[in-house]
Amino acid sequence: MAVPDGELEAVGRDAQAVIEAAKAEGVYVFAGGVDEAVPPVLVSADGAVAMGGYPWAPTLDGGFTVLELPSRDEAVAWAARIARACRCEQELRVFGTEPRSQGQGTDRDS
Template identity: 70%
Template sequence: MVAPEDEMEAVGRDSHAVIREAKEAGVYVFGGGIDEAVPPVLVSADGSIAEGGYPWAPPLNGGFAVLEIPTREEAVAWAARLAKACRCDQELRVFGFDPES
């Protein structure tokens, strides 16, 4: 996210307004952000821990929102609203529901 420091208050206000609208629309599931003060670790099946994330993956930072949207077109529209509020592109992914969860 690249926004001038003097716009960060407005970014927070605007992005939270979109999240409130998503809650009011009944499509909000949950959201949050990556705590960048806590470095990632890789945990193996035997319980051993290695510092750092996947070596091939770019760093993951920022936040995310999980919305339950009936169509891809509506999901794109919500992502566009968040992009406008956050002043940066938003990556849109489809979450695969696991019926065992």
């Protein structure tokens, strides 16, 4: 994100407003970001731990917002809302879930 001087507070406020709108519309699943103060580690199948992430992976910049939406068109519309609020492009991905875990562990299904 390249936030112009003096706009960081407005970006935070606008981004939070989009999250609140997603919650109000019942499409919010979770949002957050990677804690850059905690370095990544690679854990192998035998439990061995090595400092650092995948050497080929780019540095993560920003956060994630996961919404449950009925169509790609609606996902694009929400991504555009987030992009306007954050003043930067958003990468849109489809998140696949393991079918047997659907509906488990969310407040929406309680």
